[in-house]
Amino acid sequence: MTTTAHDLLEKHYYQIESRYSILSSGKYTTLVTANGNSATPIHRWFRMKEAYSSEMLGQVLNDTGLDGLRTLRLVDPFSGSGTTGVSAGDLIRRGDLDESRVTAMEVNPFLHLVSRAKMSGHMVGPLRIQTVAGHIARRALTEQDGLTEIPSLTTFANPDYFPTENLRNLLALKASLTTILRETSDAATSDLLHLALASAIEPSSNLRRDGRALRLTAGKARTNPINIFLDAVETIAHDIDKPRIPFTASVSLQDSRRLPQPVQPSHDLALFSPPYPNNIDYTEVYKLEAWFLGLYSSSEDFSLQRRQTVRSHSSLRWGEQYGFRDGKNVKLIEALLAPVLDAIPDDRYRRGRQEVVLGYADDMLATLRFLHASLDVGGRMAIAVGNSMHGKAGNDYVIASDLLLAQLAEVAGFHVDKIDIARYPKRRTARSAYLRESLVFATKERQDA
Ligand SMILES: C[S@@+](CC[C@H](N)C(=O)[O-])C[C@H]1O[C@@H](n2cnc3c(N)ncnc32)[C@H](O)[C@@H]1O
Numbered sequence: 094m095t096t097t098a099h100d101l102l103e104k105h106y107y108q109i110e111s112r113y114s115i116l117s118s119g120k121y122t123t124l125v126t127a128n129g130n131s132a133t134p135i136h137r138w139f140r141m142k143e144a145y146s147s148e149m150l151g152q153v154l155n156d157t158g159l160d161g162l163r164t165l166r167l168v169d170p171f172s173g174s175g176t177t178g179v180s181a182g183d184l185i186r187r188g189d190l191d192e193s194r195v196t197a198m199e200v201n202p203f204l205h206l207v208s209r210a211k212m213s214g215h216m217v218g219p220l221r222i223q224t225v226a227g228h229i230a231r232r233a234l235t236e237q238d239g240l241t242e243i244p245s246l247t248t249f250a251n252p253d254y255f256p257t258e259n260l261r262n263l264l265a266l267k268a269s270l271t272t273i274l275r276e277t278s279d280a281a282t283s284d285l286l287h288l289a290l291a292s293a294i295e296p297s298s299n300l301r302r303d304g305r306a307l308r309l310t311a312g313k314a315r316t317n318p319i320n321i322f323l324d325a326v327e328t329i330a331h332d333i334d335k336p337r338i339p340f341t342a343s344v345s346l347q348d349s350r351r352l353p354q355p356v357q358p359s360h361d362l363a364l365f366s367p368p369y370p371n372n373i374d375y376t377e378v379y380k381l382e383a384w385f386l387g388l389y390s391s392s393e394d395f396s397l398q399r400r401q402t403v404r405s406h407s408s409l410r411w412g413e414q415y416g417f418r419d420g421k422n423v424k425l426i427e428a429l430l431a432p433v434l435d436a437i438p439d440d441r442y443r444r445g446r447q448e449v450v451l452g453y454a455d456d457m458l459a460t461l462r463f464l465h466a467s468l469d470v471g472g473r474m475a476i477a478v479g480n481s482m483h484g485k486a487g488n489d490y491v492i493a494s495d496l497l498l499a500q501l502a503e504v505a506g507f508h509v510d511k512i513d514i515a516r517y518p519k520r521r522t523a524r525s526a527y528l529r530e531s532l533v534f535a536t537k538e539r540q541d542a
Contacts (some may be wrong), residue, residue: 099524102490105432112517114511120156121515123203124149127475127532129133130176135183135214138325139207139292141174142302145366145372150180151189152246153364153475163191169466170349170460171367171403172197174532175208182215182488184229194340194346195540196360198349200401201375203383205346210284212342217281218333218457225273226286228300228320228328229279232269233262240264241271246384246391248300254307258319259297261369262318263385266290285333287324291382293318300381305373307381348401348445350459363464363474368405371481390528404452407445415455422504429500430454435491437483446483450492457498461505468537477515489524495531506542507535 097184110217123129126143130136136147150167165184169177181193195212232238243249248531270290274283297318300307315321368375376383376399383460389395417426430450431467437446464474480493499509513532 098432099480099490100128101419103525104435105526106491106493109429109493109500113499113509114223114512115514117514118151121149121513123478124152125479125515125532127176136174136176137181138211138214138288138332139174141207142206142304143375144174144367147183149477150364151184152179152361153212153532154184155188156228157362157473157475159362159473162361163194165190165362166360167193168363168464169195169197169365170352170363170464171365171391172344173197173366175211175344177364178212178342178344179215181255182212182342183340185215185338185340185435186335186368193341195270195340195344197342197344198347198352199344199435200330200348201214201379201398202346203379203386204375205344206284206287206291206386206388207345210281210288211277212344213281214285214329214333215338215340216339217333218287220279220285220317220330220338222282222283222285222326223330225277225282225318225435226289226323228322229266229269229286231540232272233265233319236265236268236271238265238268241267244384244387246380246395248336248381250306251379256314256316259314259316259318263290263294263297266293266322266476267320267385267392268269268393269400276447285329286326287386289329289494291386292325293321294381294385298381302351302378305378307378329438335455342539350403350456352463359469359472360467361469362470363468363472365475366477367460367498368407369481370483371479372406372408372491374399374402374406374408377408403456404449404458407442410445411448411452413448413451415451417455419457425504426454426458426501429497433490433492433497438485438488440488444460453492454497454501458501458504461498461502461507462542464522464542465506465537469538470540472503472537474533474535474537476502476535477530478533480527482525482528491525491527493527495529495533496527497532499533499535502533502535506537506539508538510534510536 126145133147178195186188296315299314301310478494511534515530517529
C-alpha cells in the first residue's frame with residue numbers, strides 16, 4: 094500500500110498532538126456556538142452566527158483558575174459581535190467579578206459598531222432612546238426628511254432582494270435618524286440607534302445570511318422595517334435600564350495583525366475565536382449592513398477592507414508575503430506547514446489554497462506575538478477554534494487549526510497547557526480524526542518570547 098500525502102498529514106497531526114495534553118471534558122460542547130445568545134440581554138441585540146456562547150468566559154475563568162480574580166483585565170483581538178467583552182459585564186452583574194477592563198479589536202467596520210454598541214450597553218445606564226426612536230419613526234413614516242441615497246452596492250437596487258416598499262422605509266428611517274442625531278451629540282445613543290437600524294436590514298430583505306453567503310429566499314421579507322427598528326430599540330432600552338457597573342471597554346477598529354506594540358494595561362486573559370481557514374469572508378457576509386450604514390465609501394474601499402482581514406479564505410489571491418520568513422523560526426514553521434501544503438490536491442486551486450495556509454499561519458503568529466506581549470507573566474490565553482475540511486471527497490484534507498495554533502503559540506513564547514476538544518461535526522468522516530472544534534489553552538510563563 095502506498096503512503097499518500099493524506100496519510101502523511103494525519104501522521105503529522107498525530108505527532109503534534111502527542112506533545113500535548115488532549116482531552117474532551119464536555120464542558121465546551123454547547124459553548125462553541127451562539128446558541129442561547131438570542132435570549133440573553135445585550136447579546137441578543139445582533140445575532141452573529143459565528144459567535145460563541147455568552148457562557149464561554151465564565152467557563153474559561155473557572156477552568157483556568159482565574160475565577161478567583163475580582164478584577165479581570167481581558168483582551169480579544171477578534172471581537173466580532175462583542176461576546177467576550179459583554180460577558181465580562183454579565184459576570185459583574187451576577188456578582189462573580191467586582192470590576193473588568195476590556196480591550197477589544199475588530200477590523201470589520203460594521204462588526205466594530207456591533208461590539209462597541211453592545212459593550213456600551215454595560216456602561217451607559219438608562220437612556221431616553223425610545224423617545225428619540227419614536228420621533229425618528231414618525232418622521233420616517235411621513236418621509237419628512239426625505240430618503241437617503243440607495244447605497245451603491247447593486248443588491249439594494251434589486252427588488253427581488255429588497256422589496257421596494259421595505260427599501261423605501263429603510264432609506265426614510267436612515268434619513269430621519271441622521272437628522273435627529275444631528276441634534277444629539279451622544280455617541281452611545283448614536284451607536285445604539287444605528288445598531289437597531291442595522292438589525293432591521295436583513296429581516297426586511299429576501300436574503301438570508303447562510304454560512305459563507307447571502308442567499309435569496311423568496312417571500313422571506315418581513316414587512317415594515319420601521320416596526321422592526323422600534324422593537325429593537327425597545328429591547329435595547331429594556332436591557333440598559335440598569336445601574337452602572339465598574340466595567341470599561343475600549344473597542345478599536347483595528348487590524349489585529351498589525352499592532353505595533355502591546356496594549357496597556359497588561360491583561361490577565363486573552364479569550365477569542367479567530368477566523369478559521371474555512372472560507373468565511375466576513376466582509377462579504379456582513380456587507381449589507383456595512384454598505385447601508387455608509388461604512389464603505391466605494392467598491393475600492395470595500396476591496397481594501399477584504400484585504401485587511403486574516404487570510405482565512407480564498408475569495409482573493411493574497412500574494413506571497415509572509416513575515417515569518419524574516420524571523421528566526423522559519424525552519425520550524427515551514428516544517429509545521431509542509432505536510433499541509435503537500436496534501437493540497439494538485440489542481441487549479443492549489444496555489445490559492447497554499448497561500449491561505451501560509452498566510453493564515455503568518456497572520457496568527459503575528460497576533461499571538463502581540464497577545465504574548467499584552468499579557469502579564471502568568472496570564473492565560475484560550476482560543477476557540479474549528480478545524481476545517483477542504484477539497485473534494487476522496488481528495489480532501491483537513492487543516493487542523495487547533496494544532497497549528499498550539500505550535501504557533503509556542504513559537505510566540507506561550508506554554509500550551511491543553512487542548513480541550515469541544516465537539517465533532519455531524520458530517521464527521523472516517524478519513525480524518527481531526528475534524529473538530531476545540532479550545533486551546535496556553536500560559537505566558539516568561540516575559541521574553
Ligand atoms: C469568529 S469571529 C469572532 C466572533 C466573536 N468571538 C463573537 O463571539 O462574537 C472572527 C472575527 O475576526 C474578525 N477579523 C478578521 N480579520 C481580522 C483582523 N485582521 N483584525 C481584527 N479582526 C479581524 C472578523 O471580522 C470576525 O468578526
